[in-house]
Amino acid sequence: MSRQSDPTAAPMRAEVTRGDITAAEQRIRPYIRHTPLEHSPELTRLVGADVYLKVEALQVTGSFKPRLSLNVLLSMSPASRARGAVASTAGGHGIGLAYAAQRLGVAACIYLPRHADPTKIAAIRALGADLAFTDSVDQARAAAQEHAARSGARFVSAYNHPLVIAGGGTVGLEIGRDLPDVDLVVLGMGGGGLAAGTGIALCDEGAAIWAVQPAASPILNTWLRAGRPVEVSAAPSIADGLGAHVETGTITFPLTQRHVSVTSEVSEDDIRAAMRWLAEAHHLYVEPSAAAPVAALIRRPDLAYGRYSIVVVLTGRNIALNRWLELVNVPSTHSLLPGIDQ
DSSP: OOGGGSTTTSOOOSOOOHHHHHHHHHHHGGGSOOOOEEEOHHHHHHHTSEEEEEEGGGSGGGBSTHHHHHHHHHHSOHHHHHTOEEEEOSSHHHHHHHHHHHHHTOOEEEEEETTSOHHHHHHHHHTTOEEEEESSHHHHHHHHHHHHHHHOOEEOOSSSSHHHHHHHHHHHHHHHHHOTTOOEEEEEOSSSHHHHHHHHHTGGGTOEEEEEEETTOOHHHHHHHHTSOOOOOOOOOSOGGGSOOOOTTOTHHHHHHHHOOEEEEEOHHHHHHHHHHHHHHHOOOOOHHHHHHHHHHHHOGGGGTTOOEEEEEEOBOOOOHHHHHHHHTSOOSSOSSTTTTO
16 A cells, blocks of 8 residues: 555645544544543632633643544554654653554654653653654654654654644543633643644634743744744743744644634743642642643733633643652742742
């Protein structure tokens, strides 16, 4: 069978529809959890609207990421699956692909930077994927793409493919089903796949999407404000899942232009404080990327003015305990909420 017969190998189309997301949900349903919405009384008081947490940190593997890779692998032909799958990652995407590959009997190879979180490395290894290490995220991406070209394995992007975006959009379908009157979703954005997919999934509900990035690496937010890809000075962030390199030709850019209506950035201190606050107020242990949208809502409640039903997506909890303790115990220069940094 030719590789072209595989829908993930065909020329990429730039559109993703709600129907694509509904099909993705039907495809992946046997392999994932429908994660809960948890009401947040303190955020509700702060914002003056009902605020709920979409706890994807309780998803299989501790992250929303398996939704993406499952939709890709389940859409591949048997011949293409036999050639395997490969990805580059700072950790989270690799765990998602390793889980999907294990469940479906597909060989997977994950390229990571050597400085990746040890907990994420251990999780990928435990799921049976092969690991290869490089000196940086950029080198990992290049090596994974070379591996795919050499072996015929499917390169699975973390964001830049319609099937990946549709997989992320299943988070939005669950939100819309559980909270039909939702009118604002706040989420972290790296390459834009989750933001685009959630916006498409909720377009009929009229819900706005608020995309949050680290102030250290606001690549897509800067592009959205400029109306085009521009050079952005980016630095490493503790929210490594939101600090990704973004391809200038990514299909997520025009999609987020249409579906993201609010953007903001948060500082590293804000993220640390939100991690600590989620542990204290909700007994939730999350990674920095998941805490970023909580930090944004606390820091800028004015951006939610006039909204009455808000969901904040907590994307994952894959962080080593010693790293989490190190981050939350770093003294912050300010408080997000009274007593949060005491």
